[in-house]
Amino acid sequence: MFLARLTKRVGIAATTLFGVGVIVFVLLRVAPGDPIAMMIAPGATPADIAALRAHYGLDESIPVQFALWLKGILAGDFGTSISIRRDVLDLLAERLPATLELATAALLVAILIGGGVAIVGTMLRRTRGESVVDAANGLLLAIPDFVWALALVLVLGVFYPVLPLSGRVNPQSADDFATRFYLVESIVTLRFDKFLEVASHLVMPTLALALPLAAVITRVLKQALAETMVQDYVLLARLKGMSELRLILQEALRNAVGPTLALTGVQFTFLIGGTVIVERIFSYPGVGNMAIDAVINRDLPLIQGLVLAFGLMFIVINILVDLAVVALNPRLRHG
Amino acid sequence: MSLLSIRNLSAVSDRDGGTPILRGVSLDLAPGEVIGLVGESGAGKSTISKAVLGMLPRTVRITKGSAIFSGRDLLSLSSRELRKITGSEITLIPQDPMTALNPGRRIESQLTDGLRLKRGMSSTDARRRGLELLEEVHIRDPERVMRAYPHELSGGMRQRVLIAAAFAMDPKLVVADEPTTALDVTVQKQILRLIRAMQAKHGTSVIFVTHDLGVVAQICDRVTLLYGGMVVEAGATAEIMERPRHPYMQALLAAGPRYDRPDRALAPVPESIFAGLREELASFDREEVRHG
Ligand SMILES: Nc1ncnc2c1ncn2[C@@H]1O[C@H](COP(=O)(O)OP(=O)(O)OP(=O)(O)O)[C@@H](O)[C@H]1O
Ligand SMILES: [Mg+2]
Numbered sequence: 106m107f108l109a110r111l112t113k114r115v116g117i118a119a120t121t122l123f124g125v126g127v128i129v130f131v132l133l134r135v136a137p138g139d140p141i142a143m144m145i146a147p148g149a150t151p152a153d154i155a156a157l158r159a160h161y162g163l164d165e166s167i168p169v170q171f172a173l174w175l176k177g178i179l180a181g182d183f184g185t186s187i188s189i190r191r192d193v194l195d196l197l198a199e200r201l202p203a204t205l206e207l208a209t210a211a212l213l214v215a216i217l218i219g220g221g222v223a224i225v226g227t228m229l230r231r232t233r234g235e236s237v238v239d240a241a242n243g244l245l246l247a248i249p250d251f252v253w254a255l256a257l258v259l260v261l262g263v264f265y266p267v268l269p270l271s272g273r274v275n276p277q278s279a280d281d282f283a284t285r286f287y288l289v290e291s292i293v294t295l296r297f298d299k300f301l302e303v304a305s306h307l308v309m310p311t312l313a314l315a316l317p318l319a320a321v322i323t324r325v326l327k328q329a330l331a332e333t334m335v336q337d338y339v340l341l342a343r344l345k346g347m348s349e350l351r352l353i354l355q356e357a358l359r360n361a362v363g364p365t366l367a368l369t370g371v372q373f374t375f376l377i378g379g380t381v382i383v384e385r386i387f388s389y390p391g392v393g394n395m396a397i398d399a400v401i402n403r404d405l406p407l408i409q410g411l412v413l414a415f416g417l418m419f420i421v422i423n424i425l426v427d428l429a430v431v432a433l434n435p436r437l438r439h440g
Numbered sequence: 441m442s443l444l445s446i447r448n449l450s451a452v453s454d455r456d457g458g459t460p461i462l463r464g465v466s467l468d469l470a471p472g473e474v475i476g477l478v479g480e481s482g483a484g485k486s487t488i489s490k491a492v493l494g495m496l497p498r499t500v501r502i503t504k505g506s507a508i509f510s511g512r513d514l515l516s517l518s519s520r521e522l523r524k525i526t527g528s529e530i531t532l533i534p535q536d537p538m539t540a541l542n543p544g545r546r547i548e549s550q551l552t553d554g555l556r557l558k559r560g561m562s563s564t565d566a567r568r569r570g571l572e573l574l575e576e577v578h579i580r581d582p583e584r585v586m587r588a589y590p591h592e593l594s595g596g597m598r599q600r601v602l603i604a605a606a607f608a609m610d611p612k613l614v615v616a617d618e619p620t621t622a623l624d625v626t627v628q629k630q631i632l633r634l635i636r637a638m639q640a641k642h643g644t645s646v647i648f649v650t651h652d653l654g655v656v657a658q659i660c661d662r663v664t665l666l667y668g669g670m671v672v673e674a675g676a677t678a679e680i681m682e683r684p685r686h687p688y689m690q691a692l693l694a695a696g697p698r699y700d701r702p703d704r705a706l707a708p709v710p711e712s713i714f715a716g717l718r719e720e721l722a723s724f725d726r727e728e729v730r731h732g
Pocket of ligand 1: 482499
């Protein structure tokens with residue numbers, strides 16, 4: 106059951122990725138903007154330009170270009186970046202861990218804050234406190250990630266400069282890590298000083314991405330909890346003498362969390378989209394930041410590689426959410 | 441010496457602008473006795489049950505009266521003191537077994553919640569006791585049922601589990617609010633017999649809410665008939681079945697077991713009787729106003 110579901114999802118995922126690949130590939134080539142024009146030195150002859158075009162395979166027809174690209178990918182070759190002149194796969198491997206750590210940290214923080222506020226709000230049902238929570242949350246729902254980013258920069262970077270403003274680590278420590286997963290590595294190797302360094306760089310971009318998602322989680326989860334807390338089995342459990350907190354955590358949460366999970370999956374894809382602007386604001390060396398440069402430079406191979414990387418992330422997230430929903434619901438779990 | 445003594449209990453609905461829901465209800469319940477609460481929909485049966493369990497909705501307000509249980513007035517206890525009694529000395533068999541079990545938790549943990557939380561039993565002891573209880577309510581293969589989730593059990597099985605949970609605490613009083621209406625007719629009979637057997641075995645008193653006078657005749661020692669939140673007739677079941685005093689009770693008995701369904705009743709209750717009942721309610725309300 107579990108496995109069948111997974112296989113099916115992976116099949117769908119592969120198809121989706123292929124579709125995304127086709128669309129992006131074609132769009133990039135029919136849209137205005139010429140990557141070669143961006144890189145030629147002044148005074149290059151038309152022959153030089155034609156040679157460059159041929160070098161990057163841009164002189165072929167679109168279907169032929171696509172076939173060549175696909176063939177390369179299947180062999181593990183994503184092409185060469187036109188603007189950076191490096192292997193696309195290498196660039197992705199270098200940048201993706203940074204974005205994965207940021208996005209995952211943001212997701213966890215969003216779940217903690219959003220879930221925590223939803224539970225507190227539920228404990229405060231029918232009191233003044235609940236109205237305060239609802240009003241504050243309504244406000245937070247209206248603030249997008251980049252506004253958070255700018256506000257955080259102003260407050261924690263400029264007025265009270267307690268946190269580093271840019272990058273993943275201090276410039277001199279980039280060579281202290283064996284992998285690109287700085288945060289994970291610092292935890293696994295128990296290097297506490299490095300962990301603090303990485304974490305302090307993560308705080309602001311993480312919060313900027315997490316707070317809008319937290320507000321959505323609070324809204325949806327609190328609503329679902331309110332509906333669940335009046336179910337017969339919760340009333341019966343209250344009669345058995347369970348505390349309100351225990352009622353929420355043990356009786357209600359598991360049954361209320363379904364819609365929140367599903368929505369978090371969707372919202373998390375927005376969060377990953379948000380990394381583009383937030384990474385830019387904090388000069389955070391992830392794929393989002395690189396995507397902006399790639400687009401500015403019309404770096405077709407790199408954009409294509411990035412889109413596939415983003416697409417893959419979306420798909421993996423949605424598969425994980427799907428599996429989590431099944432895992433939490435005994436009715437689905439047992440078929 | 442009665443276990444529960446409700447005196448002059450009146451309640452109003454704050455939802456419907458203070459309309460009376462209960463009008464001076466009194467009833468007594470001796471240890472080990474089963475009392476039936478009957479009456480048409482809206483008569484106030486569930487309100488009485490909920491008042492005893494401390495589960496009244498916020499929109500229902502008690503205006504008068506007391507409910508003395510083992511020497512303590514349930515209506516004036518703090519919610520903390522009440523929580524010590526409910527779920528342990530007073531428990532509930534709910535109406536709908538399909539919604540009264542948490543779909544996300546195994547039967548074992550739900551059945552033994554009370555034992556662990558209120559009796560402080562270890563999980564091992566609670567589990568052993570749970571298995572005994574499931575056997576007591578005639579569940580075959582209790583081991584499997586303990587591991588099961590609610591959706592794997594039939595309605596009848598679930599209601600047995602809930603009955604086991606209600607009696608697990610050896611309560612003095614069990615409130616059963618229409619415990620069989622959600623079940624198949626064939627299962628209803630078994631569940632009724634089971635409640636009666638468990639009650640006799642544990643010496644428990646039961647408040648049994650039902651629409652069905654046939655059920656009352658079958659399992660209740662005494663019966664209280666309500667209309668508009670007022671007690672219309674009360675007494676020993678056998679006596680009332682033979683010599684009903686109030687015309688409403690007489691009409692209900694004449695209507696047959698499905699008195700609550702005018703379309704299927706043998707002889708529907710005549711409108712003149714309802715007119716008389718409404719006059720009784722009105723005169724009760726006038727008295728209330730006069731005496732404050
Ligand atoms: N939450 C509530 N707030 C205010 N009034 C309520 C509430 N629930 C029920 N009532 C009112 O209380 C009265 C008695 O309802 P109750 O549920 O006790 O009747 P019942 O005899 O149990 O009926 P049924 O056979 O339909 O279960 C009804 O008039 C109803 O409108
Ligand atoms: Mg009722």
